[in-house]
Amino acid sequence: MVATGFGTATVIGALLLMLPVASESGERTDSLTALFTATSAVCVTGLIVVDTGTHWSSFGEVVLLCLIQVGGLGIMTLASMLGLLVARRMGLRMQLVAQTETKSLRLGESRRVVIGVIRLSLFVELVTAIALTARFRFGYDEPLARATYLGVFHSISAYNNAGFALYTDSLVGFATDLWIMVPIMGAVVLGGLGFPVIFEVTRSIRRSIAANGARPGWSLHTKITLLTYGALAGAGIVAVTAIEWSNPATLGSLSVGGRVLTGVFHGVTPRTAGFNSVDVAAMHPSSLLVTDVLMFVGGGSAGTAGGIKVTTFALLAFVIFAEVRGEPTVHVMGRRIAATVQRQAITVALLGVGAVMSGTLTILLMTDFDLDAVLFEVVSAFGTVGLSTGITADLPPSGQVVLIALMFLGRLGPITLASALALRERERRYELPEERPIVG
Secondary structure (H helix, E strand, C coil), rough: HHHHHHHHHHHHHHHHCCCCCHHHHCCCCHHHHHHHHHHHHHCCCCCCCCHHHEEECCCHHHHHHHHHHHHHHHHHHHHEEEEEEHCCCCCHHHHHHHHHHCCCCHHHHHHHHHHHHHHHHHHHHHHHHHHHHHHHHHHCCCCHHHHHHHHHHHHHHHCCCCCCCCCCCCCCHHCCCCCHHHHHHHHHHHHHHHHHHHHHHHHHHHHHHHCCCCCCCCHHHHHHHHHHHHHHHHHHHCCCCHCCCHHHCCCCCCHHHHHHHHHHHHHHHHHHHCCCCCCHCCHHHHHHHHHHHHHHHCCCCCCCCCCCCCHHHHHHHHHHHHHCCCCCCCECCCCCCCCCHHHHHHHHHHHHHHHHHHHHHHHHHCCCCCCHHHHHHHHHHHCCCCCCCCCHHHHHCCCCCCCHHHHHHHHHHHHHHHHHHHHCCCCCCCCCCCCCCCCC
């Protein structure tokens, strides 16, 4: 149902974008371009084959916004909300479907979670839109209507980690503007942490205030997500800033403050936001590799970010640490990690690596582009990031189809695969004789 929902939204979006009224020129957009753009929007990726601000009309841009919002919130979340509004009740099946997208931990919380997802999303998007609108209006003398439109578009795109921008160079023109970059980074982080984490943190704050400062404990999921997300963001910021500090084509031409702000931005946005404030193609290969890793890991579970998710990455690290120490079980922050969860993390990660390697090899065989550029593009598509070295539009139609498949797989794969693995768990009624193959 999840795959069908996203697929249906993509097809409808492609058909709307093919209408002559959707293009600035008034001509019909070809089917592959429309399908690629619709997939990128629904899967909140941000990869483009035509310039968003010049090719699409206002109608086309509004269609993109709707697709981004639908993709970010999740088809099943919206379906659950509609069922709640129409019937004033939510059946068991619909609650389970809602859990697939929102990762609600308890069945009875599904209704509250779905409503909370809508409220949280609209609140963050509204606050970000107000901040951006004010900056565009008073900092760049845009008319109020135009400033509002720019603020709303980039707010929705940022919170949903979509990376679509109405400027040809994305956000390069605002690289040193603190009042543009900070709100966008804030929306990106809030969207990328995941709904369960935001809910738990805000609920913890409210209970702490009510209990005169006594902070309720966080779940293991929230602790792992916040710790890993912060650690990877910090490592990415330091690495990218240090590598690009003297590169005249990226950070080298900026002031010290501008270099720091841009370095922070490019350490945060690879968590699947897709905006760029420097020319990605001019970045050092080492920076591209660091960005590849950040894009592949992605953000938090049940959020608007893609990738294999930071919890999956952290669980793999915990498993390695326990194995190196010779411990028979994995213990993390006072809790024992179930063996089934460990296997699920390994499966999701390795299948993700397989998808990236297959996509990279396929496109390399089709084109003459370097490995750095192709790998970056493939990881960006699978991680639903949207950063690009500029080769997307130059790929042959077959190469663009590969990216479409990777974007769709990257958006749905980790969600549906993890759920399917959990649901297929069964007890083995007998065991075979044990034997240990040589490892290493």
